[in-house]
Amino acid sequence: MTIQQHTQNIKNLEFELLEQKMALIAERAYLQGVQDGQTKYNYEPVLTKEDLQKIFQASSSTINRLVLRKDFPKLTTMSGKYPRDEVFAWISRNSTDFGSNLLKFKRA
Template sequence: MNIKEQIQKIDSLEFELFQQKLELVIEKAYLKGVQDGQKKYNYEPVLTKKDLMKIFQSSAATINRLVLRKGFPKLTTLAGKYPRDEVFEWIKNNSI
């Protein structure tokens, strides 16, 4: 095998390795997305304070303070109810 063929073989092997690494990264990202989606959509579209306690892993007192914050999503027609998708969007926008 001459030098040119050896270089082509190495390039081919490097490309295969790159493809395998890329496939692993894509699979990992996909599984993470599925896991995140399952967590989010495991809740009803309208959340209660009890749901918020689970999501935030916080006490009732902490949730009571949180929902009073300006900008925290609430349903104005139903007291103590919170729109799921807006809550998760709020979390995304207000996390460090």
């Protein structure tokens, strides 16, 4: 086999590896989208304290303390209402282990 043939074989293998990596990335993105659809986007765009209790799996007194934090997102025009996407973004920003059921928050 010539050097040119070896070089072409290496290029072909690199291309196949790239295709496999791209397929894996697409699969992971799809699975993340499905997971987001089943969790995050299963809720209305505006959350209630009851929704927060389900999301955080916490008691009403814990949720009451949480929503009093200055950095926790809330709608200023409606009492007791919270913007879904901002709440999930807040969780992501304040979580050291996002993706599991155990959320650890930084102190505000």
